Amino acid sequence: MVDTKVTLSGIVLDNPVIPASGTFGYGKEFAALYDINCLGTFSFKGTTREARFGNPTPRIAECNAGMINAVGLQNPGVEAVIARELPVMKEFFHKPVMANVSGFSVEDYAYTCALLDKEEQVGWLEVNISCPNVHNGGMSFGVDPRAAAEVTAAVKAVTTKPVYMKLSPNVTDIVSIARACEEAGADGISLINTLLGMRIDLRTKKPVIANKMGGFSGSAILPVALRMVYQVYEAVQIPVIGMGGVSSAEDVIEMMLAGATAVEVGAANLVNPYACRDIIADLPRVMEQYRINNLTEIIGGAHHG
Amino acid sequence: MKQGIYTIGHNRPLTADVWEMTLLGDTTPITAPGQFINIKLEGLFLRRPISVCDWDGEKLTIIYKVVGRGTAQMSRMAPGEKLDVLAGLGNGFDVQKCGEHTLVIGGGVGVPPLYGLAKALLAAGKKVTAVLGFNTAGEIFYENEFKALGVDTVVTTVDGSYGVKGFVTHGLPERYDYYCACGPLPMLKAVYNAAPTSGLLSFEERMGCGFGACMGCSCETKYGNKRICVDGPVLEKEEIIW
Structure with missing residues (x-):
């Protein structure tokens, strides 16, 4: 019998598989399809201080082995999430959930996190300082170590829950950003968010996405994500949640060998709504195939010896 | 919504670039005209949403226009080939x-x-x-x-x-x-x-998932924000904001 359990800042997960924010809503579309209590946890839709519609459409584009999105953090706002989404979620999901938070100022982040801190259902805060979709937005925090540290410290000051800083890959030195977050008190690092990309329609000769650019995700980005998880694992002492292009149990194990304690699955959920359930079901078989008895023991395995 | 494997019954051109395809399989997820299906195609990342033209107990009929890689690939498929389909998406006409x-x-x-x-x-x-x-x-x-x-x-x-x-x-x-x-x-x-x-x-919009998860196809209406894929594609005249 293999052991798929991992521990994320003191909370034990049955397995390391976590649907990534923005690909799983607040869980209900998937709970209608399967019992989502099989998940390690899930990271709910990026939540901001105020309600947002997001960017104009079209905001989705097909790519080779991936997709671009420029949704732009559509969400009903933190008060509505607490009043409407969390009570509904409690009915079908009985594990601590990861609250994903975005903001447009340090005060926004602190305000939203302070409210979510009071919610018993929330196990961790995942703070997105990397969303490339919003003008004036998260991007500026995620590309500057000082700004990233400032957000980290502001959030840590208003919560006792573990804080995972979700980093942008659109930087020259991911390690310096991760270190700055750790020094400012982050309990963990989530990476990577989407890579800034674009597509152009040959018929209209204009960008496919109304916002021109968007975040590239999907299986194509797995090697980039693995490399960054590997680098950050070596640079920090705090746990790393790895994500980017993961769509199979093999990918989960590869991400853990690079240094991830838990692994998020994003775009794959949009193509196969059962992706996370299937990966979790497949994990024991793949572990046996590679003679892995305990997933915790393989975290960062690619670095040793 | 339900995921299923469907077998192509026939796939024939109606005009120079419009094709009719029948898919044999479980049609019970389809509950209203105007709903759509989302088709997984080999080598393409996102599924392709296509509206349902007609259905009975054994098969559903779709009609699609060849406009890009996905639909071009569909037009080359032969009877007997299998497709991974999410069926019964969207609200349809009431x-x-x-x-x-x-x-x-x-x-x-x-x-x-x-x-x-x-x-x-x-x-x-x-x-x-x-x-x-x-x-x-x-x-x-x-x-x-x-x-x-x-x-x-x-x-x-x-x-x-x-x-x-x-x-x-x-x-x-x-x-x-x-x-x-x-x-x-x-x-x-x-x-x-x-x-x-x-x-x-x-309405039509570029979609990510087709089942309400990604918020890719949202639009603003007088009744609030709606996702074309699950709250639509059919909207009431009275709620539309152009």
């Missing part, structure tokens, strides 16, 4: 909301879902008139299928090569008490402005 004499208005590949709708309206004892708009005579499909249902059918062509010259708005009859429309955005807007009655309009 026949109960429709009037005693409902006009179904379709433009180009917006026509197919109206065929299933016309059948459902007739089954509910309502009178149906169809106005089907195309660019030119060579692009017309399903005129005979609508007529075979016993539906009064007006065809319009932009170049006047067949039927009424002009847009679907030039072919609207004088009397009807409700309409259902599906077609390109400029057509929907023209119908919205031209038709005095209440109606239902089916």
